[in-house]
Amino acid sequence: MLRVGVVGVGNMGFHHARVYSELAKEGKVELVGVADADFERAKEVAKKFNTKPFADYRELAKEELDAVSIAVPTSLHKQVALEFIEKGIHVLIEKPIAESIESAQEIIKAAKANNVILMVGHIERFNPAVLKLKESIREGLLGEVVSISAKRVGPMAVRIRDVGIIIDLGVHDIDVISFLFDDKVKKVYARAGNVKHPAGVEDHALIMLGFSNGKSGIVETNWLTPHKTRTLTAVGTNGIAYLDYIQQKLTIYNDEWEKDAKINKREPLRNELVHFIECVKEGKRPLISGEDGLHALKVALKALESAKRDEVLEVD
Numbered sequence: 001m002l003r004v005g006v007v008g009v010g011n012m013g014f015h016h017a018r019v020y021s022e023l024a025k026e027g028k029v030e031l032v033g034v035a036d037a038d039f040e041r042a043k044e045v046a047k048k049f050n051t052k053p054f055a056d057y058r059e060l061a062k063e064e065l066d067a068v069s070i071a072v073p074t075s076l077h078k079q080v081a082l083e084f085i086e087k088g089i090h091v092l093i094e095k096p097i098a099e100s101i102e103s104a105q106e107i108i109k110a111a112k113a114n115n116v117i118l119m120v121g122h123i124e125r126f127n128p129a130v131l132k133l134k135e136s137i138r139e140g141l142l143g144e145v146v147s148i149s150a151k152r153v154g155p156m157a158v159r160i161r162d163v164g165i166i167i168d169l170g171v172h173d174i175d176v177i178s179f180l181f182d183d184k185v186k187k188v189y190a191r192a193g194n195v196k197h198p199a200g201v202e203d204h205a206l207i208m209l210g211f212s213n214g215k216s217g218i219v220e221t222n223w224l225t226p227h228k229t230r231t232l233t234a235v236g237t238n239g240i241a242y243l244d245y246i247q248q249k250l251t252i253y254n255d256e257w258e259k260d261a262k263i264n265k266r267e268p269l270r271n272e273l274v275h276f277i278e279c280v281k282e283g284k285r286p287l288i289s290g291e292d293g294l295h296a297l298k299v300a301l302k303a304l305e306s307a308k309r310d311e312v313l314e315v316d
Helices: 011-025 039-048 057-061 074-085 101-113 128-138 165-181 268-282 290-309
Strands: 002-007 029-035 052-054 067-070 090-094 118-121 145-155 187-193 204-210 216-222 224-236 240-244 249-253 258-260
Touching: 002 011, 002 057, 002 268, 011 029, 011 067, 011 268, 029 039, 029 057, 039 052, 052 057, 057 074, 067 074, 067 268, 074 090, 074 101, 090 268, 101 118, 101 290, 118 268, 118 290, 128 165, 128 224, 128 240, 128 249, 145 165, 165 187, 165 204, 165 216, 165 224, 165 290, 187 290, 204 290
Parallel strands: 002 029, 002 067, 029 052, 067 090, 090 118, 145 216
Antiparallel strands: 145 224, 187 204, 204 216, 224 240, 240 249, 249 258
16 A cells, blocks of 8 residues: 655645545555644644654655655755655655756756656646636637636735745646646746735736747736635637636536536545556656646746846746
């Protein structure tokens, strides 16, 4: 049986531990332990999910582990990931992959050198509504998609945040729009600012993405809106699709009809972790590789630079 662990059991890491514990009850994995610098938090989560707590992730890395989820602050991703990768332990890193391109490249290089599966936790790729939209686009239900816009707004959550909204939230839709277009971002232009965030990082942004053949994407994101909204609109030559990430709902319109897609609603995180486990067991490439995570990070960093310079920038 696959032996797994979780490093960082704040908001997101807690849910990784929860899902792994559910999968453990189904006989699919064994949750070996959870680690957190806040040992009281580690003990609380470990007790809840019937596993072992660790104050230091290095101690967890000494256990017999096959795979680990890393959900620590972004600035620590490289440091923590390399500890496990160099021991041959397969790694899922919560998005973004790292705080810099150099750190991301080092993680990817180490994973290849140690023959380790590296997956980046861009959870919306596992949202059933997104997968249904991808299928609908592939089947030509919208004709040729020419633009995709996303809105990801809501109040500021109380949790550790060492990056601004573009890297923390904007990367979700940068990745999803790239996935839906099956293309990489070529150019980016962004406007961003800080109104409320105490750390002084940007808390609102509007990002325009340029793709091949004149196709475009727009991402609107902020921590200012009093209610949470997570939506996406895809415009094609023969129709338009409205997607709600939270409700996992997809509605498609054309000249003749309006219809709601039939979607088997499931928790995206569970879908993501099941996929990660399958990749580890079968030795296959994950849906979101280190390179995919690196591209989303590159675009987000270029968006930050664009906002500072007020210029359209090319993405390498």
